[in-house]
Amino acid sequence: MALAVFFGTSGAVVPYARAADTLPPIVSPPVSSVLPGKIVYAQLTTPDLAQAKTFYGSLLGWTFRDVRVSRGHYAQAMAGGHNVAGFVEQPLPSGDRPRHEPVWLPFISTADTDALARAAQGWGGKILFSPKDIPGLGREAIIADPQGGIFVAIRSASGDPADTDTPTVQGEWIWSALLTGIPANAAGFYQKLFSYQVEGGQDESGESRYVLESQNYDRATVNPLPPRLPASAPARWMNFVQVDSVGAAAEKVSQLGGRVLVEPHLDRNDSMIAIVADPAGAVFGIMEWHVPAVAGEAR
Known part of the structure; x- marks a missing residue:
């Protein structure tokens, strides 16, 4: 079993780590709340992790922590002490560059990833990555809606960040x-x-x-x-x-x-x-x- 991420516009799913790897939790310390429908996280797939860290760090003030994974490279992006994104390094496929591009994926909270994936298929969506437990993150599935919009449905292992009245600051x-x-x-x-x-x-x-x-x-x-x-x-x-x-x-x-x-x-x-x-x-x-x-x- 491998952790995976959608990369590009061709529908390919590329493994970047094995199930033995543990990724940073979305919320630390963990909470019990689950807020279905809330967009709780984002993940970037990029061909050049070092370049991406320099760009986003300089632009937004994000800091990074490298995470050891079995395949490729992964980094956790932090803003104001909070985990805001995961960065996955994957090289662009050779010979087919026009059909592939780096992509940001939103993670949308669900109480039941498996049930949501089945429902998505029933309503015309496409499962790009079947529900799997991603150690540290939770149970996720990568789904394309009927018009091609791609998102991650996740039941976070650490709960969902609470809604708050505190104004958003740079980098969030x-x-x-x-x-x-x-x-x-x-x-x-x-x-x-x-x-x-x-x-x-x-x-x-x-x-x-x-x-x-x-x-x-x-x-x-x-x-x-x-x-x-x-x-x-x-x-x-x-x-x-x-x-x-x-x-x-x-x-x-x-x-x-x-x-x-x-x-x-x-x-x-x-x-x-x-x-x-x-x-x-x-x-x-x-x-x-x-x-x-x-x-x-x-x-």
Whole structure:
């Protein structure tokens, strides 16, 4: 049995460690709470771990702890003393580079990984990595929704981090959005899996958008694909991290060898955001949110 992670757009699952390896827990010290539907963690697969650590450490102030695994290399990313992400090093497959890209995966909490995986298949999803116990992390499965959006369903071995009213600070994840061709269908799929309450609305262009809510907290939005992408493009999750200044962070992204894909701008809720890519091409969002708000409130 091997631990595994989805890497790229071709549907490949690549092993990076054996079951004897123990990865750092999501919550330390452990707690008993389970908050289904909450996005509790993220994992980056990258071809160059050293480069990624330099980039994210310099940009966000993350610190890292290398973790010994049987295959490849793994590092734990920390922000403010909290475990925020796992970094997995995997080389790009030779001869097929256009079909593969480094990727950030969101981890969504569930009370029962196996039942959720079965339900996902029943509603048109695809299991990329069958439910397995990942020592230290918990029981996880990697799933593609019917439109291709990839996420990890996890029953954390250490419980889920509590919701809090404390404002998010630089380096902490603040929001997640699913970009997808048919938002209404995607919202329905995730509602069935995680029992989300779903609120819908339209933006100024008439496009439908949805908010996914659990435990009375807004967890994520479901948005249409940006116009620059064809309607047939696969869905993708976008994770946003809090920064003190989106403008300054965007400049630093370029200085550190990354790219700014969407320039800093105000979103429809007057938060400053930008979409960027790290030097290896992994895409994520940066957000500047200064107004104190209940954690999880729609951004």
